[in-house]
Structure formats: C-alpha cells, structure tokens
Amino acid sequence: MSWQSALACWIVRRRLRPETAKPVIDVARARAYAARRVWAPKVPAGWRLTEHYAARDLPLRGEWLTPDTVAAKQATILYLHGGGYYFCSPRSHRSVVFPLATLARARAFSLDYRLAPEHRFPCALDDAVAAYRRLLADGIPARSIAIAGDSAGGGLALAMLHALRDASDPLPACAVLFSPWTDLASTGASIVTNDGRDPMFHGAALARAAKLYLGDADPKNPGASPLYGRFDDLPPLLIQAGDTEVLLDDSVRVAEKARAAGVIVDLEIWRNVPHCFQLCAPFMPEANRALARAAAFIRETTSGKAPHRLPETSIV
Known part of the structure; x- marks a missing residue:
C-alpha cells in the first residue's frame, strides 16, 4: 500500500464517508461538492478537448478528447462516469478519462447522460445506448470501440451491453469496469462484511442512492442491475475493484456469472485502495x-x- 493510497483513504474516510451515513441524500449538496472539489487536469500535449453541450449535439452530449494526429486504426473509448446516477459529470472524471485515452492511444468521448432524480431509470441507459448507436451511425466500427465506466457508470456500461445484445446491435470490442455498481438490490455480502472497512461508503447508503435513481422501478431489473441479466455473447470484460469496498461483490458475482456464460473476464482485486481509485x-x-x-x-x-487470458482473479 503506497502512502498516496493511505492518504487518499484517510481523506475520503474523513470527508466523504460521514455524508453516506445521513438518512437522506442531499442531491444539491453532492453536486455542489463535486463541482467545487473537481480537479481538472490539463489537456495532454498533442491532444484537444472539445465540449458538446448544445441541443444539436444530442445524443453525443459531453466531451471529446482527440489526438491531433489520428491513427489509421483509431480506437474509440465511450466513457460513462460514476456518481450514483445523481451527480458528477465528464468534467469531474477527466482525471481518469485523460490518462486512459492517452495510454490506450484512443480518442475518448465522455457522455453527459441525464441524472436522477430529475431523470430516473431508464433515462441514463437510454442515453448510453443512443450515444453508442450514434457512434456507429457516424461510421465508427463496433470492433474499434471500448466501453468504460466507473461505479454507477460501470454498471451502466454493463447494462448497455445487455441492451445492445438483446437488440442485436453490433457489440463493442470490450468493456472496462472500475468498481461497477451492478446490483441496486444490495444483496452482496460485502455490503455487510466490508461495512466499516470501506473508507468511502457505509453499506446502507447504496439502497438510498438506488431508490433515488429507480423510483418505483424493480431494483432487480437488468437494465438497472445488470447482475441479474444474461451474460452470454458479451465481449471481453476487465473489472477492477478494491478489496475493502462494500461494492466488491458486485464485481465478483458479475465475473462469476460472465465466466459461466463463456465470457472472457479479467477480474483484478486491488488491496487497500478507495472506491474508484x-x-x-x-x-x-x-x-x-x-x-x-x-x-x-x-x-x-x-x-x-483475442485478449490474453489472465488468472481468473488477480490479487494486485
């Protein structure tokens, strides 16, 4: 465990975890906190950032990060940010999108999907599916697209794969899921066993956030909780999660179900790191x-x- 990780865990335990103990979610406060605390890295040299927030930009409302020199076979990352479906934005997640895109040598689009409670399920899913279909309509081959997301965005990415497969749409090359929230019914054992170990969340906070997004919808609807969906015929998945997270079992159980369905899954469990580290x-x-x-x-x-098959689960 690095001293940087120890410091990050101490900060989130002190500043963020107490908020998750409150019986009611203050959406305005969460959004204001995210906007105030956001750290926006500089656009990498040789890349350009373009923001698309006009009505005419729909369904690709969000941010493009594009290299000045486009390769012959340029990969595209469609990124779905986390934030419990009710806060955060492409801007708040530049610190993960920028390095992921540059390291992958891929252009990236970070989607500004609609947020709850103003826009409850299935609005976020509808926006993600529409954005992916626009990429295809714009001539980007499905095999060159990678879907990525963290927390709620990771669950949304997986739910989108299910929806696309069920509609017989061409599927992307892969999906990368950082600490995905895949079970809004909160049935994972780690919600209890890691309650107190997780530096960011109290386990009970998940059900409150789920209600905010779902309203009266079934928490086991695969469109909201992809853990309960079918996993056959999905593309390769890379899942990364922390060993102390209350959401750990949301990753472990998805990996188990996907492997049972014949999907290639690399699950990495990282020691002593905060949620979406x-x-x-x-x-x-x-x-x-x-x-x-x-x-x-x-x-x-x-x-x-074909991706190199790692051990079924790696402890990092």
Whole structure:
C-alpha cells in the first residue's frame, strides 16, 4: 500500500464517508461538492478537448478528447462516469478519462447522460445506448470501440451491453469496469462484511442512492442491475475493484456469472485502495498501474486480437 493510497483513504474516510451515513441524500449538496472539489487536469500535449453541450449535439452530449494526429486504426473509448446516477459529470472524471485515452492511444468521448432524480431509470441507459448507436451511425466500427465506466457508470456500461445484445446491435470490442455498481438490490455480502472497512461508503447508503435513481422501478431489473441479466455473447470484460469496498461483490458475482456464460473476464482485486481509485491518477501509483493495465486491455481487444487470458482473479 503506497502512502498516496493511505492518504487518499484517510481523506475520503474523513470527508466523504460521514455524508453516506445521513438518512437522506442531499442531491444539491453532492453536486455542489463535486463541482467545487473537481480537479481538472490539463489537456495532454498533442491532444484537444472539445465540449458538446448544445441541443444539436444530442445524443453525443459531453466531451471529446482527440489526438491531433489520428491513427489509421483509431480506437474509440465511450466513457460513462460514476456518481450514483445523481451527480458528477465528464468534467469531474477527466482525471481518469485523460490518462486512459492517452495510454490506450484512443480518442475518448465522455457522455453527459441525464441524472436522477430529475431523470430516473431508464433515462441514463437510454442515453448510453443512443450515444453508442450514434457512434456507429457516424461510421465508427463496433470492433474499434471500448466501453468504460466507473461505479454507477460501470454498471451502466454493463447494462448497455445487455441492451445492445438483446437488440442485436453490433457489440463493442470490450468493456472496462472500475468498481461497477451492478446490483441496486444490495444483496452482496460485502455490503455487510466490508461495512466499516470501506473508507468511502457505509453499506446502507447504496439502497438510498438506488431508490433515488429507480423510483418505483424493480431494483432487480437488468437494465438497472445488470447482475441479474444474461451474460452470454458479451465481449471481453476487465473489472477492477478494491478489496475493502462494500461494492466488491458486485464485481465478483458479475465475473462469476460472465465466466459461466463463456465470457472472457479479467477480474483484478486491488488491496487497500478507495472506491474508484483510478480517479486518483496521477497522484496514486496504484491508479497509474491500474489505468496502464486497462489501456493495454483496450489496445489488445480493439486491435482484433483475442485478449490474453489472465488468472481468473488477480490479487494486485
């Protein structure tokens, strides 16, 4: 465990975890906190950032990060940010999108999907599916697209794969999921066993956030909780999660179900890191290594090669 990870865990335990003990989620406060605390890295040299937030930009509302020199076979990352479906934005997640794109040598689009409670399930899923279909309509081959997301965005990415497969759409080359939230019914054992170990969340906070997004919808609807969906015929998955997370079992159970369905899954469980630690790049060495591994996975799968099979579960 690096001192940077120890410091990050101490900060989130002190500043963020107490908020998750409150019986009611203050959406406005969460959004204001994220906007105030956001650290926006500089656009990497040789790359350009373009923001698309006009009505005419729909369904690709968000941010493009594009290299000045486009390769002949340029991969594209469609990134879905986390934030419990009710806060955060492409801007708040530049610290993970920028290094992932540059390391993968891929252009990236970070989607600004609609947020709850103003726009409850299935709005986020509808926006993600529409954005992916626009990429295809714009001539980007499915085999050159990687889907990536963290926390709620990781669950949304997996739910989108299910929806696309069920609709017989061409599927992307792969998906990269950082600490995905895949079970809004909160049935994972780690919600209890890691309650107190997780530096960011109280386990009970997950059900409150789920209700905010779902309203009266079934928490086991695969469109919201992809853990309960079918996993056959999905593309290769890379999942990274921390061993102390209350959401750990959301990753472990997805990996088990996907492997049982014949899907190639690399599950990496990282020791003593906070939830979605990849957002701590470049400060945290563990985040830098995790993003490098994710970028290598994206390069490999979008190149048309079968991904190298790692051990079923890696403890990092």
